[in-house]
Amino acid sequence: MIELKHTPLHQIHVEAGARMVGFGGWSMPVAYQSQIEEHNAVRSFAGMFDVSHMTIVDVSGNRVEEYLRWLLANDVAKLKASKNGVCKALYTCMLNDNGGILDDLVVYRLNEGLFRLIVNAATREKDLAWLSDCASRYSVKLVERVELAMVAVQGPQARTVVGTLLSDDVSLEVLAPFTARRVNEWLVARTGYTGEDGVEILLPAGQVSALWEDLLEQGVVACGLGARDTLRLEAGLNLYGLDMDESITPLECGLEWTVSFGEDRAFIGRDALEERRRIGVALKQVGLILEGRGVLRAGFAVKTRVGDGTVTSGTFSPTLARSIALARVPTAAVQGPCEVFIRGRSIPVRCVKPPFVRNGEIKVELETEPMIEENVR
Amino acid sequence: MSKIPNELRYTKDHEWVRENDDGTLLIGITDHAQHSLGDLVFVELPEVKDTVVSGDACAVVESVKAASDVYCPLGGIVSEVNTALVDAPELVNSDPYGEGWLFRLRPDSPTELEELLANEDYASFIAELDD
Numbered sequence: 371m372i373e374l375k376h377t378p379l380h381q382i383h384v385e386a387g388a389r390m391v392g393f394g395g396w397s398m399p400v401a402y403q404s405q406i407e408e409h410n411a412v413r414s415f416a417g418m419f420d421v422s423h424m425t426i427v428d429v430s431g432n433r434v435e436e437y438l439r440w441l442l443a444n445d446v447a448k449l450k451a452s453k454n455g456v457c458k459a460l461y462t463c464m465l466n467d468n469g470g471i472l473d474d475l476v477v478y479r480l481n482e483g484l485f486r487l488i489v490n491a492a493t494r495e496k497d498l499a500w501l502s503d504c505a506s507r508y509s510v511k512l513v514e515r516v517e518l519a520m521v522a523v524q525g526p527q528a529r530t531v532v533g534t535l536l537s538d539d540v541s542l543e544v545l546a547p548f549t550a551r552r553v554n555e556w557l558v559a560r561t562g563y564t565g566e567d568g569v570e571i572l573l574p575a576g577q578v579s580a581l582w583e584d585l586l587e588q589g590v591v592a593c594g595l596g597a598r599d600t601l602r603l604e605a606g607l608n609l610y611g612l613d614m615d616e617s618i619t620p621l622e623c624g625l626e627w628t629v630s631f632g633e634d635r636a637f638i639g640r641d642a643l644e645e646r647r648r649i650g651v652a653l654k655q656v657g658l659i660l661e662g663r664g665v666l667r668a669g670f671a672v673k674t675r676v677g678d679g680t681v682t683s684g685t686f687s688p689t690l691a692r693s694i695a696l697a698r699v700p701t702a703a704v705q706g707p708c709e710v711f712i713r714g715r716s717i718p719v720r721c722v723k724p725p726f727v728r729n730g731e732i733k734v735e736l737e738t739e740p741m742i743e744e745n746v747r
Numbered sequence: 748m749s750k751i752p753n754e755l756r757y758t759k760d761h762e763w764v765r766e767n768d769d770g771t772l773l774i775g776i777t778d779h780a781q782h783s784l785g786d787l788v789f790v791e792l793p794e795v796k797d798t799v800v801s802g803d804a805c806a807v808v809e810s811v812k813a814a815s816d817v818y819c820p821l822g823g824i825v826s827e828v829n830t831a832l833v834d835a836p837e838l839v840n841s842d843p844y845g846e847g848w849l850f851r852l853r854p855d856s857p858t859e860l861e862e863l864l865a866n867e868d869y870a871s872f873i874a875e876l877d878d
Binding site: 664 | 786788809812814840
């Protein structure tokens with residue numbers, strides 16, 4: 371068995387009694403106490419996640435913009451160089467020649483000739499090799515920032531709490547969504563993976579334990595990967611490896627909006643995507659709500675009147691108190707009735723447009739309870 | 748550290764069995780099992796009067812993370828199920844040996860109970876799993 375890597379917070383997780391699991395080659399906390407309570411803390415106040423397992427790569431050089439415009443499906447030309455220490459972030463897919471998704475990532479433009487990419491831990495080797503293969507003709511420099519740790523603080527109070535830990539002249543109140551600012555050696559970004567407001571902080575590994583302890587003292591709840599998964603699913607955010615992979619293009623997994631087809635920019639995968647758009651996309655991503663008891667799981671078949679679809683990831687939604695999922699179904703199926711089989715029993719599911727929850731609010735219709743009708747009368 | 752009460756019997760599938768004075772047996776899942784599964788959100792119980800055979804998958808406990816079968820530790824007839832779990836599956840997490848019991852069984856042959864693990868045997872079994 372391969373030895374799992376430890377983040378700089380590993381000892382703190384173990385001492386807190388977290389249940390540790392292997393994830394993308396790292397030993398990570400899945401939950402400290404109750405995963406549902408951790409989830410609810412993020413929706414109602416603030417929770418924090420150790421995401422130091424993510425791979426951070428800095429890319430620099432005179433032709434770096436040209437390189438990333440070729441490499442990534444979204445267009446980094448949208449990111450203007452940083453102003454007053456504030457820089458912009460962009461969510462994008464990195465595609466292969468067939469339009470299949472190699473990974474999804476966030477790009478920051480730290481300054482004119484320097485970008486920072488945050489890619490998934492499980493795809494690290496593949497991504498680094500791809501980045502480096504594509505880099506040769508642009509003579510850009512790739513540096514993996516292994517000495518940095520990363521903590522996500524998420525929830526309606528997250529920015530306020532993190533603000534109290536920063537010096538007085540640094541305000542997070544004015545930090546716009548999907549921007550980041552440098553605070554000494556830290557990069558504080560208003561990004562996340564939960565559907566709530568909040569920040570992600572990239573900082574030197576040696577400083578992360580103190581930050582974690584300070585946040586705990588402020589009442590921020592330590593959350594594991596379990597809560598991270600239920601939160602991102604409620605927010606309708608894809609997980610690489612489940613909701614998308616190299617055999618799936620952004621057109622089939624709800625990420626067409628992240629692909630920038632503008633102004634004749636050539637990028638890897640573009641021809642394949644255009645061809646697919648021309649012949650028509652057979653499958654599309656939908657959200658599912660289970661209208662019965664049980665929990666939707668990845669791999670379940672979704673029966674529709676025009677053929678089968680598949681649940682790509684499913685869970686129990688603590689906010690909706692029922693099971694939800696992301697699924698790929700035949701494009702024509704979206705309007706009709708659908709069902710799944712759980713332990714041999716047919717249970718209806720309803721197709722909805724994700725997200726299920728955003729900023730603490732339920733964004734989908736739940737079936738009307740008969741009791742409500744009586745109250746109205 | 749998992750709680751493993753002295754007076755109960757255990758299986759390698761992480762069920763526990765409590766012997767009552769009236770000859771019936773209460774069955775549930777262990778503290779170790781509930782901890783590994785995490786927050787339970789759904790419990791599927793057998794029907795009262797069901798005849799069950801030792802080793803049968805007779806109930807399902809489903810957490811946010813995964814669904815897991817519960818295997819019947821002994822054969823017999825189900826005489827009662829814990830209906831409180833329908834609306835409060837989290838009782839299995841908070842009180843696995845008490846309010847989180849799953850079902851009551853009238854065993855075919857109570858001597859089968861002797862074949863189940865005593866608390867110290869179950870303790871060493873899960874200690875090996877954790878290694």
